[in-house]
Amino acid sequence: MNLVSKISLGAAALGFAVLAAPVQAFEPVKPIDFVIMAGQGGGADRMARLMQSIVEQNDMAGRPLVPTNKSGGSGAEALLALKNATDKDHTIMVTLNSFFTTPLRQPGLEVDILSYAPIGRMAEDTFVLWVHKNEGINTFEEFVAEAKARGSDWVMGGTGSAQEDEIITNFLNGAFGLNMKYIPYSGGGAVARDLAGEQIDSSVNNPSEALGFYESGDVIPLVAFTDERLPFFPDVPTVREKGVQFAYYMQRSVVGAPGMSEEASAYYTDLFTRVFDSDEWQTYRNDKSLLGDFLSGENLMTYWEVQRERHETILKASGDIK
């Protein structure tokens, strides 16, 4: 590094210090390992690659984010990759709710999610029930009637086992007296494709995953698993309106490897705050029906604790854990 760039870097750092205390002592010195806790083409993957693009396009980080998909074992592979990372200050991960469920289901991993660095929650993703247009089903009531009639011949496809999609499927089965069969896939992209190809009868894809086929008219949204109707789908009722107290969201958070230094954690929190505030991210949030504010640090930790407790209750009720 020559003198001029040293000086300009120093000046930039100084400028930052004035804008945002505390002073940022950390700067990445090599490419940042950006682990994605899911397979290619799903909601988490698209979002992670969008974040990477925003960082690259606006030159926000000194070093590139290098995305790698680690979808194995419902996210266990990714959790371990972070836990065992050799360079903890250069290893971050995009997580979803398997961040809560997988450590609960696999205590052998010895993963404590509160040891991961709380960099930032970028959004809460939403879930919508989809069927293929050829089913001739247009309302949630028709869906319940048809699925009830077909019993275990009604097939719901979703991402992973005992994860978000199966939790919602179990809820629907329990609350409406259905007996749908659940088939796990490695990612939301594959689920969306198989619903479009009528290989499965329904899905609870995130809007971002199903949007392409929704816009082409292949799939129809029936009900949203949110507290209020989604601005993008004003005519789609919530499951609450159908008389059950249920809402389910997926966290879209960025976490750091356990043992990451506080300086590095502060650096990434600042980086992702800027990503969150960027026009591109805000547009994406609106277009893909994402909700939720930016959370970091203590607030994010508290959110994790609440979510872990909720998932423990859900998994105990479904018999997935004791």
Add this chain to the structure above:
Amino acid sequence: MDVLLHLADGILAALAPINLGLAFLGVVIGLFVGAMPGLGSVNGVAILLPFTFVIQQITGTATSPMIFLAAIYYGAMYGGAISSITLGIPGASTAVATTFDGRPLALKGEAGRALVIAAVASFIGGTVANVVFTGAAPLLASVALKFGNPEIFALMLLAFATFVGLGGDDIPKTLISIFFGLIVSAIGFDIISGTPRLLLFDSTVWFSRGIQFLVLAIGVYGIGEMLWTINSYRYDMKMTEADITMKEVGLSILRFREAWKGTAIGSLLGFFVGILPAAGATPGSLMAYGVAKMVSKDKSKFGKGQPDGVAAPESANNSASTGAMLPMMTLGIPGSPTTAVLLAGMVIWGLQPGPRLFTDQPDFVWPLIGSFYVSNVIAVAVNLAFIPLFLWVLRMPFTILAPLIFVLSVVGIYAAYQNIYDVWLMLFFGIGAFLLRILDYPLAPAVLAIVLGPIAEPTLRQSLILSDGSLSIFFTRPIAGPITVVAIILILLPLFGLIRRKIKASGRGGLTV
């Protein structure tokens, strides 16, 4: 006719100076990335994605950056063959099958011929795929959607069957090789239940990520091949003279007819496998090799330098890479790691990939398709022109080449996974492969199994959940049924042959087989 008009417009747009320049640059970068062991098209497009934002700012359209990335993808498919043939190390996973016959040809002093076959076959494969893509993209997308889990599993079964039913090779050894590959592919986390399997020592370190395919491929074909060559040429370290003039390159092109069968199989099969979900260019090239060997009259010549054995995988990997673009562009779903990166690019350039892309964004789609044709011509021209240069590698004495192969293999694996465990594993596989080769075990089936295992296993289990555990699901569905039946017949063929020979032998009073 509408399509032809669109295509003509598209090719014209692709020939605009800036797009032509980007296509050329992309192809050259792709050739280099593809030829480097460990680096493949996915690394090339991922590393250069940020650069495309600059291109977009300059040109103001999303088409030019996409043309650039697609050209890298293409170039890499050509480049992979270069190191497969000259060094015996697969330049990329898509070029593993090219080493099977490309390397023996090079050892016979015919590397130039092998490189020409690879280049021309790649060109034909790419062009066939482009024509099919242009004519029938939306139609094929709907066909791809008809392939659910049972259909894909049936197809995987067929792929294994082509390798078992090949004849020529020792069947028990082929089966052992396949099962070894399947076991290796099962290591790591189970997708369906999320439980760790077959982990060695401490589950958190060794094998928890599973065995990466390139670790096995570079171990077997880089290190294993190097050891084998050292062993075979122990007393004669002088390699065959490998030299070729441009005139001889021309003559080899004229002789290309000898590999037409492999090229035809690879071009069509590769495209089909490419458009299917979860498959891609690597399975496509391996399956094309298997089928080319199966239908050949000279099965025994395969693996010893058969031109068809080079042409089939090379035409297939180019064809499949165009095929893999199809679900990405028509459905918005990536079929391979490289297309996942391309898809991410499209989102940030402001496009909405999905079923409406063709109707909503014709200004993006058609110049891109036009550029497939243009890039393909550039790639074959650049590749053929550089063949004499590539051969320079082979003229190096083996005492220099062997350490070079070793270093490239180690660096390639470390660069790809940034993990020293994978380097040790690769060396382990290399030594293992060398020993198995001395014992005359075929290694290609193991490589096929480790590529197809991770596709076959989940689709099998998802199908069985669907059918409540009944295997009939593979026979009763209209597409899966016939494929399964053909696969089973192929697996049983050698058994019939064996029985016939036994009867003949006992008829003559002998009991030996």
